[in-house]
Amino acid sequence: QTVVTQEPSLTVSPGGTVTLTCASSTGAVTSGYYPNWFQQKPGQPPRALIYSTANRRSWTPARFSGSLLGGKAALTLSGVQPEDEADYYCLLFHGGAWVFGGGTKLTVL
Amino acid sequence: QVQLVQSGAEVKKPGASVKVSCKASGYTFTSFDINWVRQAPGQGLEWMGWMNPDSGNTGYAQKFQGRVTMTRTTAINTAYMELSSLTSEDTAVYYCLRKEFGLVKGVGDYWGQGTLVTVSS
Numbered sequence: 001q002t003v004v005t006q007e008p009s010l011t012v013s014p015g016g017t018v019t020l021t022c023a024s025s026t027g028a029v030t031s032g033y034y035p036n037w038f039q040q041k042p043g044q045p046p047r048a049l050i051y052s053t054a055n056r057r058s059w060t061p062a063r064f065s066g067s068l069l070g071g072k073a074a075l076t077l078s079g080v081q082p083e084d085e086a087d088y089y090c091l092l093f094h095g096g097a098w099v100f101g102g103g104t105k106l107t108v109l
Numbered sequence: 110q111v112q113l114v115q116s117g118a119e120v121k122k123p124g125a126s127v128k129v130s131c132k133a134s135g136y137t138f139t140s141f142d143i144n145w146v147r148q149a150p151g152q153g154l155e156w157m158g159w160m161n162p163d164s165g166n167t168g169y170a171q172k173f174q175g176r177v178t179m180t181r182t183t184a185i186n187t188a189y190m191e192l193s194s195l196t197s198e199d200t201a202v203y204y205c206l207r208k209e210f211g212l213v214k215g216v217g218d219y220w221g222q223g224t225l226v227t228v229s230s
Binding site: 001034036038040045046047048050051052055057089091093096097098099100101102103 | 144146153154155156168170171204212213214215216217218220221222223
């Protein structure tokens with residue numbers, strides 16, 4: 001059973017840059033894990049941000065970027081806005097199934 | 110516009126089953142997979158499985174195999190997720206979401222509004 005690990009919480013200042021990561025218990029995350037990233041605000045369904053490592057959805061602001069970094073999937077927010085405060089989840093494909101990470105609570109302070 | 114509209118909240122007793130519906134509109138229902146994800150109160154997201162509305166083929170997360178069934182009625186563009194042998198640990202918001210066929214185009218460009226299932230004696 002694959003376990004996907006994210007930072008439980010991160011804090012960033014408005015206008016700053018922060019990187020969230022997503023690791024797999026099976027080893028290094030590659031493009032073959034087709035990493036997806038989602039943003040969720042309280043009381044709302046998740047919203048898709050990034051698919052297949054680095055591809056933005058049509059509605060995803062350019063300040064969100066996805067990559068592979070040090071064997072993990074990564075989501076970098078540059079020029080953070082107050083409205084970016086939310087929970088962020090990664091999703092990886094492995095062994096014929098999709099597995100979510102535990103989520104990162106991002107605080108903008 | 111693409112919409113996934115789910116059925117309303119349910120309260121079930123332990124041991125019972127629940128069937129949640131997801132009605133699609135604004136696109137060709139049989140051209141995209143439907144996936145199901147759940148979220149327990151205050152917890153993270155958990156992927157449950159997928160269904161191809163065209164073929165009816167399904168794939169379930171190991172944790173739910175034997176207890177979940179995903180079906181559809183194409184005439185009314187509606188997908189269903191039935192979960193049996195409910196326990197209090199199944200109390201969660203259940204979401205349906207759309208996914209393009211294959212892996213490259215990602216998961217969940219559109220989500221339903223969620224259905225709260227409460228399991229309580």
